[in-house]
Amino acid sequence: MRKLFLFIFACLALSFFSCSGEKKPDDAAARAAKEYYDSLFAKNYAYFVRGMYLSDTIPPTYREQLEANASMFVGRMEKEHHGVNGVRIMRFVNDTVVSADKKSHVRTSDVFLVLSLGDSLNEEVVVPMVFHKGRWLMR
Numbered sequence: 001m002r003k004l005f006l007f008i009f010a011c012l013a014l015s016f017f018s019c020s021g022e023k024k025p026d027d028a029a030a031r032a033a034k035e036y037y038d039s040l041f042a043k044n045y046a047y048f049v050r051g052m053y054l055s056d057t058i059p060p061t062y063r064e065q066l067e068a069n070a071s072m073f074v075g076r077m078e079k080e081h082h083g084v085n086g087v088r089i090m091r092f093v094n095d096t097v098v099s100a101d102k103k104s105h106v107r108t109s110d111v112f113l114v115l116s117l118g119d120s121l122n123e124e125v126v127v128p129m130v131f132h133k134g135r136w137l138m139r
Contacts, residue, residue, distance in 0.1 A: 026094055027089070027092060028136055029092060029094065029109035029111055029129040029131070029136045030089045030092040030109070030111045031089075032051070032129065032135070032136035032137075033089075033092075033111040033113060033127040033129055033136070033138065034087055034088070034089055034111075034113060035051075036048055036051040036127075036138060037087045037113060037115075037125075037127070038087055039051075040070055040073075040074065041074060041077075041083070041084045041087065043071075043074060045067040045070040045071055045074075046067060048067075048070050049063060049066045049067050049070065051137055051138050052066070052137060052138050052139075053130055053132060053137040053138060053139050054132075054137075055137075077117070078118075081117040081118050081119045081121065082117070082118030082119050083117070083118040084115050084116065084117055084118065085116045085117065085118055086115075086116040087113055087114070087115055087116070088113065088114050088116070089111065089112070089113060089114075090112040090113065090114050090124065091112050092109055092110065092111045092112065093109065093110045094107070094108070094109045095107075095108050095109065095110075096108070106130065106131070107130070107131035108128070108129065108130050108131070108139075109128075109129040109130075109131075109136070110126055110127070110128055110129070111126070111127045111128075111129055112124060112125075112126055112127075113125050113126075113127060
């Protein structure tokens with residue numbers, strides 16, 4: 001009886017420890033992309049533009065043009081499709097690019113979002129993302 005008890009205990013302990021090392025996918029890039037697109041359709045164009053890679057290095061006039069372009073895009077979506085009702089994450093693919101000398105690396109992700117349009121259509125967009133200075137940004 002004692003051997004049976006030890007055998008069952010060992011099996012339970014083994015199954016417990018084998019499941020605890022399971023890695024969960026890092027969905028931070030996908031959540032950031034969804035947040036940027038949610039802000040775009042909430043007409044917060046400045047936040048959307050700040051979510052672009054190296055947006056802090058562009059001149060103010062170009063930033064204004066990017067915000068105007070985002071505004072025109074949202075206006076076109078409202079005119080052609082009666083707006084966007086929601087944004088959801090379909091899937092994402094994370095990757096790490098290592099330099100040739102193996103001294104540095106860049107984390108990237110391709111995020112697939114589904115835009116639920118007002119005229120009952122769905123549109124899938126791919127948002128390439130890069131991890132830069134502690135934040136996920138759109139490329």
